[in-house]
Amino acid sequence: MYQRILVPIDGSAPAKLALDEAIKLARSTKGRVLLLHVAQIPVGLDFGAGMAAGSDVVFQALAEAGKDALKNAQQAAEAAGVPVETRLAGPEIGAIAPSIVEAAEDWKADLLVMGTHGRRGLDHLMLGSVAERVLRTTPVPVLMVRPTKE
Numbered sequence: 001m002y003q004r005i006l007v008p009i010d011g012s013a014p015a016k017l018a019l020d021e022a023i024k025l026a027r028s029t030k031g032r033v034l035l036l037h038v039a040q041i042p043v044g045l046d047f048g049a050g051m052a053a054g055s056d057v058v059f060q061a062l063a064e065a066g067k068d069a070l071k072n073a074q075q076a077a078e079a080a081g082v083p084v085e086t087r088l089a090g091p092e093i094g095a096i097a098p099s100i101v102e103a104a105e106d107w108k109a110d111l112l113v114m115g116t117h118g119r120r121g122l123d124h125l126m127l128g129s130v131a132e133r134v135l136r137t138t139p140v141p142v143l144m145v146r147p148t149k150e
Helices: 013-029 056-079 097-106 121-128 130-137
Strands: 004-008 031-042 084-093 111-115 142-143
Touching: 004 013, 004 097, 013 031, 013 056, 013 130, 013 142, 031 056, 031 097, 056 084, 084 097, 097 111, 097 130, 111 130, 130 142
Parallel strands: 004 031, 004 111, 031 084, 111 142
Antiparallel strands: none
16 A cells, blocks of 8 residues: 655645645555655746846745755654655746656655645636646646645
8 A cells, every 4th residue: 555655845734734644644554754845936036047146045045944844744754653754855946746746756656645725716827736736747646635614
């Protein structure tokens, strides 16, 4: 069954819910988890080929935020007794779904567990959905975890 479970981590509430589900699955299957954070440079903040002087500061801040998110998630997995690895990727400009799909294939994941905001309509059109892009392009099975409505 699912022995190698990849969980993209971004520090959001849906990602935390996905991590919780991945931990439950890994415990029940005696599997392991890879936590992945892809540092994302927002579209429009592309510094171009010359890479502006301030870009190093931005990249460092993105990497630090990713390390913090990974550390928190790693502590949760370890507290549950689940073997865990972490990986920091990027920074990527714009779409990060290809980085997630590539990491899942490289690590030979059996399952991707992802949080999704469940956006619809204009929000979905404007913001897109990393989870949907991953689902459409990966050969790895995907479990989507969505927050419940309050």
